[in-house]
Amino acid sequence: MIAWGDTLRSGGRKPELAERLTKIPAYLFAELDAMKNEKIKEGVDVIDFGVGDPDLPTPKPIVEVMKRAVEKVENQKYPSYEGMESFREAASRFYKRRKGVKISPDDIIALIGSKEGIAHLPLAYVDRGSVVLCPDPGYPVYPSCTVLAGGKPYFMMLKKENGFLPDIDAIPEDIAKKAKIMFLNYPNNPTAAVASKEFIKQAVDFCIDNGIVLAHDAAYSEITFGVKAESFLSYGYENVIEFNSLSKTYNMTGWRIGYAAGDPDVVKALLKVKTNIDSGVFQAIQEAGAFAMDECDEWIDRNIAVYENRAERLVSGLKEIGLNAKKPKATFYVWCEIPENYTSMEFARTLLNKAGIVVTPGIGFGEGGEGFVRFALTRDTKTIDRAIERLKDAGICF
Numbered sequence: 001m002i003a004w005g006d007t008l009r010s011g012g013r014k015p016e017l018a019e020r021l022t023k024i025p026a027y028l029f030a031e032l033d034a035m036k037n038e039k040i041k042e043g044v045d046v047i048d049f050g051v052g053d054p055d056l057p058t059p060k061p062i063v064e065v066m067k068r069a070v071e072k073v074e075n076q077k078y079p080s081y082e083g084m085e086s087f088r089e090a091a092s093r094f095y096k097r098r099k100g101v102k103i104s105p106d107d108i109i110a111l112i113g114s115k116e117g118i119a120h121l122p123l124a125y126v127d128r129g130s131v132v133l134c135p136d137p138g139y140p141v142y143p144s145c146t147v148l149a150g151g152k153p154y155f156m157m158l159k160k161e162n163g164f165l166p167d168i169d170a171i172p173e174d175i176a177k178k179a180k181i182m183f184l185n186y187p188n189n190p191t192a193a194v195a196s197k198e199f200i201k202q203a204v205d206f207c208i209d210n211g212i213v214l215a216h217d218a219a220y221s222e223i224t225f226g227v228k229a230e231s232f233l234s235y236g237y238e239n240v241i242e243f244n245s246l247s248k249t250y251n252m253t254g255w256r257i258g259y260a261a262g263d264p265d266v267v268k269a270l271l272k273v274k275t276n277i278d279s280g281v282f283q284a285i286q287e288a289g290a291f292a293m294d295e296c297d298e299w300i301d302r303n304i305a306v307y308e309n310r311a312e313r314l315v316s317g318l319k320e321i322g323l324n325a326k327k328p329k330a331t332f333y334v335w336c337e338i339p340e341n342y343t344s345m346e347f348a349r350t351l352l353n354k355a356g357i358v359v360t361p362g363i364g365f366g367e368g369g370e371g372f373v374r375f376a377l378t379r380d381t382k383t384i385d386r387a388i389e390r391l392k393d394a395g396i397c398f
């Protein structure tokens, strides 16, 4: 018998990491994660508002379609790169019905979750030194995929006084010249803001004038409370690509299914990158996804009602302890301003130590997130009530 420990070499020369990887900032939540795990070990019943992953299950009928689709031999083969025609047609119908936008199924491609498409887009447009406009605070994937492609993020600040919309007029001319992509995300994670029509028009015009791809991340497009989140594609098709996802809409984060739609040149460029990296989305998942988009509108309404109820409970509780919390217009997040004498990290640490409650410090979404923490509404109302009780019992009041 071979004793592996004796035969395997070790202690040799280590390969050096690529510069691009070392430039991606360290995981900011590592410290908080460690503290959370420590509390759990101590036996504290930690209430976690940090997770942006729905707690509710995928609607049963979608799971049933999936079960049948797995059995089909044709679904066990390599899928097409662009996605099944039936899936792309369902996405087209979904846009028509829910957003009032006509999109040809030819201008839609399936994605292995929208994150996959977002992360691969810069490979199609970014050269060394190219600039990508990224919102701050924002989804950390935008700057990191920019860096992986050799580009430089330029951060557009989302300020409360501007309704968490970036000031497009403030983008310097030389930056606009070097910019290849502008990432935007409305309804917005983490600020829960919704974009106005005027803003969308301004962003579309700016990108067309400057030869920039406007990449709109619409992951929360359906989770809105009494307002409509408009598709950016209803204001411009040229240069615009919109990413959509079934993850948040139908509680399907684990399934990995989304799609991109818009300017055929941009969609084709992304597809060319993807053709060289992945081999499409498992067809059974596409079948289930097409069914979801065609048949599950009432499940979206149920989801909205659940999140709205939770948002109201949490916000009124946070107000009772003296925080300036506002009910979100959309998404399943409460973006809560914190008192001035705390950093967002200190504030998160205090809630964890004194009340066993986990929130995400705003700084984790970029410097522009300082002064806020994010509560994810992925816990039921009982748990929310319990969290508020605990904050009161711990004497936390601002």
Ligand SMILES: *Cc1c(COP(=O)(O)O)cnc(C)c1O
Binding pocket: 052, 112, 113, 114, 115, 116, 139, 185, 189, 217, 219, 244, 245, 246, 247, 248, 253, 256, 257, 258
């Ligand atoms: C959850 C989320 C996504 C990713 O969704 P997937 O389709 O599951 O990859 C994209 N953007 C934002 C802002 C998100 O919060």
